[in-house]
Amino acid sequence: MTDTAFKGEVNLDAWLDRHHVKRVRTMATDLDGFALGKYCAREKFTKGLPIGHNLADVALGSDSESTPHLGFWHSFRRSVLGDIALTPDLSTLVPDGHDPDLGQVICDFTFLDGRPISLCPRTKLKQQVQKLDDLGLSVKCTFELEFFLYDNSFDDAERKQYQNLSPIGASPLQTIYLLKDSFRAVTFMNQVLTRLEAYGIPWEAWNDENGMGQIELNLVPDEPVVMADRVVRTKQIIFETAIELGLSTTFMAHPQPGFSNGMHIHHSLLRAGDPQFYDEGAPLHRSQLLRHWLAGLVTTMPATVSYLCPSVNSYRRLREFAAPPVTATWGEENKSTGIRLICDGPKTARIEHRVGAGDLNPYHALAAILAGGLTGLAAKREPPPEFTDLAWGIPASVERLPSDIMTAARTLDACEALKQELVVEDVEYWIKSRRHEWMTFHRAGNDPDSPVPGLWEYQRYFAVS
Amino acid sequence: MAQTLSVLTQSNAAPMELNLARILRTSLRQADGHYLAGLPDNLIVKDTKTRQKLRLVVDPKTGITISRAGKSDTALVEGQFDPFNGAPLSFELRGAWRKPLLKRRLMRLFQPKLTPWQTAAENFYNASNLLDPNEFTIESYSQDTDTRHRWGQGPEQALVLGSAATLSHLYNGYALLIDDILKGRIQCQASMRTIAIITDATTDQWMDLQ
Numbered sequence: 001m002t003d004t005a006f007k008g009e010v011n012l013d014a015w016l017d018r019h020h021v022k023r024v025r026t027m028a029t030d031l032d033g034f035a036l037g038k039y040c041a042r043e044k045f046t047k048g049l050p051i052g053h054n055l056a057d058v059a060l061g062s063d064s065e066s067t068p069h070l071g072f073w074h075s076f077r078r079s080v081l082g083d084i085a086l087t088p089d090l091s092t093l094v095p096d097g098h099d100p101d102l103g104q105v106i107c108d109f110t111f112l113d114g115r116p117i118s119l120c121p122r123t124k125l126k127q128q129v130q131k132l133d134d135l136g137l138s139v140k141c142t143f144e145l146e147f148f149l150y151d152n153s154f155d156d157a158e159r160k161q162y163q164n165l166s167p168i169g170a171s172p173l174q175t176i177y178l179l180k181d182s183f184r185a186v187t188f189m190n191q192v193l194t195r196l197e198a199y200g201i202p203w204e205a206w207n208d209e210n211g212m213g214q215i216e217l218n219l220v221p222d223e224p225v226v227m228a229d230r231v232v233r234t235k236q237i238i239f240e241t242a243i244e245l246g247l248s249t250t251f252m253a254h255p256q257p258g259f260s261n262g263m264h265i266h267h268s269l270l271r272a273g274d275p276q277f278y279d280e281g282a283p284l285h286r287s288q289l290l291r292h293w294l295a296g297l298v299t300t301m302p303a304t305v306s307y308l309c310p311s312v313n314s315y316r317r318l319r320e321f322a323a324p325p326v327t328a329t330w331g332e333e334n335k336s337t338g339i340r341l342i343c344d345g346p347k348t349a350r351i352e353h354r355v356g357a358g359d360l361n362p363y364h365a366l367a368a369i370l371a372g373g374l375t376g377l378a379a380k381r382e383p384p385p386e387f388t389d390l391a392w393g394i395p396a397s398v399e400r401l402p403s404d405i406m407t408a409a410r411t412l413d414a415c416e417a418l419k420q421e422l423v424v425e426d427v428e429y430w431i432k433s434r435r436h437e438w439m440t441f442h443r444a445g446n447d448p449d450s451p452v453p454g455l456w457e458y459q460r461y462f463a464v465s
Numbered sequence: 466m467a468q469t470l471s472v473l474t475q476s477n478a479a480p481m482e483l484n485l486a487r488i489l490r491t492s493l494r495q496a497d498g499h500y501l502a503g504l505p506d507n508l509i510v511k512d513t514k515t516r517q518k519l520r521l522v523v524d525p526k527t528g529i530t531i532s533r534a535g536k537s538d539t540a541l542v543e544g545q546f547d548p549f550n551g552a553p554l555s556f557e558l559r560g561a562w563r564k565p566l567l568k569r570r571l572m573r574l575f576q577p578k579l580t581p582w583q584t585a586a587e588n589f590y591n592a593s594n595l596l597d598p599n600e601f602t603i604e605s606y607s608q609d610t611d612t613r614h615r616w617g618q619g620p621e622q623a624l625v626l627g628s629a630a631t632l633s634h635l636y637n638g639y640a641l642l643i644d645d646i647l648k649g650r651i652q653c654q655a656s657m658r659t660i661a662i663i664t665d666a667t668t669d670q671w672m673d674l675q
Binding site: 069070071072073077078079080081403404406407432435438439442443445446447448449 | 476477478479480481514515517533548549641642643656657658659660661662664665668
């Protein structure tokens with residue numbers, strides 16, 4: 001694994017010289033999780049430090065088509081159209097490797113004087129990590145990335161209105177782990193993995209997934225902000241590789257009937273570097289910390305759905321017997337519940353949160369999960385009974401997770417504990433941004449009952465999710 | 466009687482359903498519930514823009530429940546139910562033109578009387594929990610009738626200009642401020658923040674959340 005990150009060396013210019021960096025690309029994600037930024041001349045980039053460069057404040061106050069949020073307000077915005085800053089986190093500065101002259105750095109949205117903006121998704125995640133740090137805890141986590149790969153360019157996919165695309169795979173069957181399918185994607189994936197390695201993003205495995213042309217990629221666990229940064233970079237690399245090879249990819253949650261992209265999130269808590277979920281002396285080896293944390297996650301799960309499933313399209317995925325969970329339940333080694341607990345050993349005990357859609361914003365999703373867990377620790381709550389059956393097709397008395405974007409927003413709005421953890425003004429702005437997304441969907445005359453995504457959804461989410 | 470009547474929507478109601486529910490609630494309040502007598506107990510309406518159909522189950526004792534109708538259901542009422550149109554619904558009866566009494570009842574149900582715009586504006590601003598009279602001073606002016614309304618005494622100023630009809634639609638809950646501005650129906654001089662907050666309040670009113 002190449003390790004060329006800047007990581008706070010004393011002399012930035014020396015590092016830039018050593019890696020032949022003539023341009024730097026800044027990158028941050030907006031509320032919807034889309035990567036934004038600029039390509040900066042090296043001189044412009046270094047001159048702007050430590051605060052970084054300006055950009056319009058609506059970058060953090062717009063929808064996925066860059067339509068500014070004109071119908072609701074957040075105090076970070078200026079009373080007229082103004083600027084905010086993208087402040088580089090120099091510990092993330094790396095040479096691109098693929099483009100020999102390019103450096104790449106992850107940024108936070110900040111005020112022009114460098115103060116953090118609480119609404120910034122990356123800042124939101126840092127807030128939750130800090131709260132855990134105050135309790136002497138840290139998090140180790142990773143994401144499972146799922147995406148579809150098509151033998152059509154993005155332009156071709158658009159021309160075909162995203163219908164009848166050619167998934168990359170050998171078999172017309174909807175198989176999983178089929179090596180013949182995987183082999184068809186090897187050229188693409190090898191290029192992706194080479195670039196990940198150049199960025200210092202370690203990966204564990206990739207495989208052919210269930211949908212036709214669907215691939216799952218697993219990254220090596222690390223701490224939350226590092227992992228979310230890696231997800232954003234990996235998605236960008238996957239997109240760029242597809243462009244270069246004349247292919248198209250999508251992380252859209254539900255791009256084809258019957259199959260969806262999820263983004264399961266594994267995590268565990270540590271104290272002074274030692275995992276805390278497994279307790280040899282506790283019943284079923286489940287530590288008290290694990291039980292309280294689990295209680296917080298399950299109790300707030302319906303409210304976190306809004307962050308875990310951010311788009312109108314995300315909710316097409318949450319269907320009974322379609323693999324994603326539909327209930328706020330948990331179970332040991334149960335992949336039909338919202339949370340799958342794996343408590344098999346001191347070092348491997350972890351929680352797999354299975355609600356997240358492929359189009360989630362990794363900073364938001366992790367922040368919401370950690371905030372939920374924190375509510376459980378604060379209340380010292382015990383989790384509801386473990387769900388030991390199949391969690392689909394069960395009686396309606398078992399509460400279902402929100403199944404549409406507005407119900408999810410209302411559920412989040414009603415969860416005071418989570419709103420307090422995530423900062424009330426920020427959560428309310430997020431809720432209104434979801435209302436905006438819902439209204440935009442309906443303004444375009446879309447049918448919410450349509451069993452398949454409409455063109456509006458493809459045009460809005462296919463390329464940029 | 467009106468207090469006992471409700472208008473319910475399904476949990477994943479679309480804007481058209483919420484907009485219609487608010488209109489029906491207003492009608493029921495205005496009529497003390499009398500408009501429900503003589504209506505079919507199962508009423509299908511169709512929006513000509515989206516071609517979507519809604520089912521209204523009418524119970525004179527409990528109220529109205531709105532849900533989505535099937536594509537094969539026959540619509541009795543068809544028209545412009547687009548909630549983003551910024552105006553009261555316009556519609557016609559399908560195959561029931563010989564029933565003037567039914568038509569009158571439906572007209573009253575789907576088109577409640579508009580409150581005069583200045584009264585509606587006063588009601589709107591007073592009801593909003595987003596707007597503080599000590600923070601904002603909002604003046605609305607109808608150019609065609611030379612009538613005005615002023616609300617609040619705060620330092621944040623806003624001037625809202627439009628015809629009496631447009632202002633009436635806005636303050637009676639048929640439109641969102643930013644839509645009216647973008648479509649040129651209303652001119653508004655205020656900060657971006659003030660416009661956003663008033664728009665947010667009009668959205669709350671439109672969704673019956675105030």
